[in-house]
Amino acid sequence: MKNTLGFIGGGNMGKAMIGGILESKIFAPENIMVSDLNTDLLNTIEENYGVKTTKDNNVLIKHSQIIVLAVKPHICDIVIKEIKDKIKEDAIIVSIAAGKSIEQIEENFNKDVKIVRVMPNTPALVGKGMSAISSNNKVSEVELEQIINIFESFGEVELVDEKLMDVVTGTSGSSPAYVYMFIEAIADGAVLEGMPRDKVYKMAAQAVLGAAQMVLTTGKHPGELKDMVCSPGGTTIEAVKTLEDKGFRSAVMEAVRECVKKSRELS
Ligand SMILES: NC(=O)C1=CN([C@@H]2O[C@H](COP(=O)(O)OP(=O)(O)OC[C@H]3O[C@@H](n4cnc5c(N)ncnc54)[C@H](OP(=O)(O)O)[C@@H]3O)[C@@H](O)[C@H]2O)C=CC1
Numbered sequence: 197m198k199n200t201l202g203f204i205g206g207g208n209m210g211k212a213m214i215g216g217i218l219e220s221k222i223f224a225p226e227n228i229m230v231s232d233l234n235t236d237l238l239n240t241i242e243e244n245y246g247v248k249t250t251k252d253n254n255v256l257i258k259h260s261q262i263i264v265l266a267v268k269p270h271i272c273d274i275v276i277k278e279i280k281d282k283i284k285e286d287a288i289i290v291s292i293a294a295g296k297s298i299e300q301i302e303e304n305f306n307k308d309v310k311i312v313r314v315m316p317n318t319p320a321l322v323g324k325g326m327s328a329i330s331s332n333n334k335v336s337e338v339e340l341e342q343i344i345n346i347f348e349s350f351g352e353v354e355l356v357d358e359k360l361m362d363v364v365t366g367t368s369g370s371s372p373a374y375v376y377m378f379i380e381a382i383a384d385g386a387v388l389e390g391m392p393r394d395k396v397y398k399m400a401a402q403a404v405l406g407a408a409q410m411v412l413t414t415g416k417h418p419g420e421l422k423d424m425v426c427s428p429g430g431t432t433i434e435a436v437k438t439l440e441d442k443g444f445r446s447a448v449m450e451a452v453r454e455c456v457k458k459s460r461e462l463s
Pocket residue numbers: 204205206207208209210231232233234237253265266267268269271274275292293294315316317318369370
């Protein structure tokens with residue numbers, strides 16, 4: 197039972213985490229189990245990752261010390277109902293469901309359970325995840341450390357006050373989607389101007405990667421870094437003016453706000 201990890205739900209986020217964890221080698225494939233309703237998906241996961249799979253969530257909880265709820269938020273209630281009577285006392289439940297509060301999960305279990313709430317993101321798959329973590333008071337420091345180690349194996353971790361979790365969803369949980377749209381839009385602009393499509397995604401993505409790395413490593417304000425690209429009377433400031441005219445910042449801020457609102461509604 198020790199050091200066994202189970203994923204209930206082998207969809208996009210479950211697979212991204214499994215990929216990141218296996219790459220870092222903190223768990224051997226035979227110590228990871230995935231349960232899902234979809235047999236084809238389980239077969240693919242077993243083939244690609246070499247982990248154990250089952251269609252029965254109660255088989256999974258028997259084999260796993262740490263159980264990640266990686267199903268859609270409304271499915272969590274159904275899954276908890278299914279497993280709550282058989283859950284072991286020392287099991288740690290890790291919920292990654294958007295908008296599901298620790299209190300709601302405790303109510304669903306209706307008994308003392310160790311619960312950690314995490315908001316990860318899909319770049320976990322390539323070791324560049326960002327995860328925010330909160331836990332209830334049943335989780336010991338050692339156990340929390342164990343969970344932090346798992347999420348640090350595929351990226352960065354921040355401990356946050358649970359009341360900020362919905363904001364985290366809008367900030368790092370969902371934002372990879374906004375960034376992919378941004379990359380796609382830069383690429384489409386380049387194609388419009390005659391660049392072959394096979395080159396544009398690399399160019400746009402590498403620029404985004406490098407810019408993000410600049411924010412993380414220089415400690416400079418993003419505005420200062422932007423100013424460093426804008427030569428006086430040059431090309432970039434023309435682009436910046438157009439983005440301002442079209443409401444780029446406001447659109448992104450509104451998008452984050454709507455995302456956070458939806459996450460709050462889920463609770
Ligand atoms: N995707 C992301 O970027 C992120 C997602 N999350 C959270 O992760 C959770 C999963 O999201 P995501 O991976 O995108 O969703 P997916 O729909 O891709 O994956 C969920 C998986 O769970 C399966 N499932 C449904 N019911 C059950 C059940 N009763 N028992 C076992 N498995 C079941 C689904 O099967 P089927 O499709 O057949 O229903 C599906 O394969 C959500 O709560 C989301 O809020 C958090 C951070 C980021």
